[in-house]
Amino acid sequence: MDALSRAPDGAGVTHARVAALRSEAEALYLGTRPKTRAAAGAAAHLFEGVPMHWMTDWSTPVPLIIEQAVDARLRDVDGHSYDDFCLGDTAALFGHGPAPVAEAISRQANRGLATMLPSPDAAAVGDLLARRFRLPQWQIASTASDANRFAIRAARAATGRPRILVFDGAYHGAVDEVFVEIGPSGRTVNRPSLVGEPRDLSALTRAVPFNDLDQLEAALADHTVACVIAEPAMTNCAMVLPQPGFHEGLREITRRHGTLLLIDETHTLSTGPGGYSRRYGLSPDLFVVGKAIAGGIPAAVWGMSEETAARFKIARSNLPPGHSGIGTTLSGSPFQLAALRATLEQVATEAAYAHMEKLADRMEAGLAAILDTAGLPWHVARCGARVEIVRAPNPLSNGAEARRAHYPTVETAIHLALLVRGVLISPFHDMMLASPATSEEQVDHLISAMREVTGRLVG
Structure with missing residues (x-):
């Protein structure tokens, strides 16, 4: 009907x-x-x-x-x-096509687009991100979907925990594990529209209602959840805004249970120059923003607190070198860095x-x-x-x-x-x-x- x-x-x-x-x-x-x-x-x-x-x-x-x-x-x-x-x-x-971004990528086109090595813009972009979003450690990805995948992997490595938690109805790009919802039985189930997914995603992903701190508390109580991934306001359904006290409770509960908080601001970047988190004083352990962050060029960024980055570094040091599952060949390219710098310095003012x-x-x-x-x-x-x-x-x-x-x-x-x-x-x-x-x-x-x-x- x-x-x-x-x-x-x-x-x-x-x-x-x-x-x-x-x-x-x-x-x-x-x-x-x-x-x-x-x-x-x-x-x-x-x-x-x-x-x-x-x-x-x-x-x-x-x-x-x-x-x-x-x-x-x-x-x-x-x-x-x-x-x-x-x-x-x-x-x-x-x-x-903001003019500063168009000019930056035009200049960079004559200097190389994909080198798999830092360009002179890299350090400047890191500093700009740290000042703007108030987290000290950053990495570059090609899409917000990739950035979320990498941040989730980093959270699991840092905590040694297998599970993640999402809010029912939220959107975090094409990350397989977040395509769950609360089914009619009240249990976490795969979204019925998901194509070609043979796994039961509820084995490692839990979903709870947004704005429900009691269910969040219960879902984190067994200390197996590495991170909660959250939009600060749910924006890709019909807009759901946080109720008073929700974010304060979310932060307190995650900290008490040793669960990292990953805030995805790919859509809520519309809130202000530092996103929803800076405007409303949120304190995530991990942070993702994509889409507009480079003025429309395919790029995304993910950041970590000092403590999270240190734990992630220790986890990596205990593994042999090789395929980490984090990063793609085009991640952090000179092309992306030029567009990121232009956007952060001259466009998103x-x-x-x-x-x-x-x-x-x-x-x-x-x-x-x-x-x-x-x-x-x-x-x-x-x-x-x-x-x-x-x-x-x-x-x-x-x-x-x-x-x-x-x-x-x-x-x-x-x-x-x-x-x-x-x-x-x-x-x-x-x-x-x-x-x-x-x-x-x-x-x-x-x-x-x-x-x-x-x-x-x-x-």
């Missing part, structure tokens, strides 16, 4: 209106994009017609082909322009974040006013420059509530209706980002388009 039939009386939304909105938007999309339609047919040797299969998860009847991405705007092959509030699902948090916050304020207020006028039982959630419409009347507390707040039929209709009005938001849920390149006019366009689309839904 979808959102509309479950909506409270008086919500003013029906299946018929959603279907009509979707049908109208789909016809307009197909009728005005002949080159896009042709491109879909020409990509026969790409699996499902796209370079990465989840590109078909968008609401479009055939994939949107982007010819150019600059600042916070996209242009497709048919010449249509879009105000981009998805921003590559956070990868382009600071806008598409205090001034940039001030601009992003101001626009997110405008976005949040405008969207909340639309929902209030429409009388819809939804609310607006916020994490720094990250704003989301959540299809529930009150703030969510855990992953189970987040799953119940997802209504794919409604979401895809709204996303496509916005797209044909020149506005792009996240394809997976109603997430919108403000970047340093975003303008007030673009935010006003988003609000105007959302008002029109919502009006169509509620009549």
